[in-house]
Amino acid sequence: MNARECTGVRESTAPVRVLLLEGDADLRERFADILRAWAGAELVGVCACLAQARRVLHEHTIDLLMTDLQLPDGHGLDAIRLLRQINPAADSMVISVLADDETVVSAIEAGAVGYLLKDAGSIELIDAIQELRAGRSPISSSIARILVRRMSANGTPRADAAVREDAPLLTPRETEILWGIAKGFTYAELAQRLGISRNTVPAHIKNIYRKLAANNRSEAVFEATRRGLIRFEST
Numbered sequence: 001m002n003a004r005e006c007t008g009v010r011e012s013t014a015p016v017r018v019l020l021l022e023g024d025a026d027l028r029e030r031f032a033d034i035l036r037a038w039a040g041a042e043l044v045g046v047c048a049c050l051a052q053a054r055r056v057l058h059e060h061t062i063d064l065l066m067t068d069l070q071l072p073d074g075h076g077l078d079a080i081r082l083l084r085q086i087n088p089a090a091d092s093m094v095i096s097v098l099a100d101d102e103t104v105v106s107a108i109e110a111g112a113v114g115y116l117l118k119d120a121g122s123i124e125l126i127d128a129i130q131e132l133r134a135g136r137s138p139i140s141s142s143i144a145r146i147l148v149r150r151m152s153a154n155g156t157p158r159a160d161a162a163v164r165e166d167a168p169l170l171t172p173r174e175t176e177i178l179w180g181i182a183k184g185f186t187y188a189e190l191a192q193r194l195g196i197s198r199n200t201v202p203a204h205i206k207n208i209y210r211k212l213a214a215n216n217r218s219e220a221v222f223e224a225t226r227r228g229l230i231r232f233e234s235t
Contacts, residue, residue: 017044017061028048031125050073050074053079080112113137114139136217
């Protein structure tokens with residue numbers, strides 16, 4: 001890791017200024033190569049440790065922090081919290097092999113609005129950034145299931161999602177899509193399962209967010225569960 005690598009390579013046509021923080025050298029280069037090859041990103045920093053990331057955060061304007069959690073000199077959550085202090089409008093997305101309940105919830109509570117597992121490919125990674133910058137919350141399906149399980153932990157057994165028939169706040173179609181959000185389906189999967197155009201799915205999700213006063217997928221699922229719009233039945 002040299003100084004040039006940590007300050008990164010700028011592309012004047014790239015609108016999203018990204019700081020990549022990844023402790024594993026091979027993964028760091030793989031993610032960096034994906035971002036460098038995409039015209040939608042300006043790779044401001046590629047850092048291997050928390051100390052390097054802190055310097056970049058203080059010296060550069062960052063739109064998006066993509067961070068590992070286990071770092072040689074600390075934890076990725078510290079970088080997320082620092083970015084929130086410096087620039088509350090910026091976004092943070094976790095890319096990690098960790099997928100246990102406590103880690104996922106802690107990351108979201110710290111300010112992460114996206115959470116992908118490290119097996120994400122180039123298309124999934126770029127799609128996740130575009131979703132995030134559009135105000136949505138990209139979450140791997142297994143991570144979404146953790147959130148769903150966590151929400152049902154206080155008194156109701158964990159099981160497959162079922163939609164309440166007495167939920168008047170949302171239309172039947174919006175309720176079906178809300179169920180899909182809770183299960184972690186992608187837009188394409190939702191469209192296929194419901195027999196609708198993929199292009200109509202974001203419009204439905206936007207309406208769901210508006211009705212639930214939610215800013216992202218996680219908030220929508222939490223609020224929907226709190227209001228009883230979806231429930232969990234034991235199998």
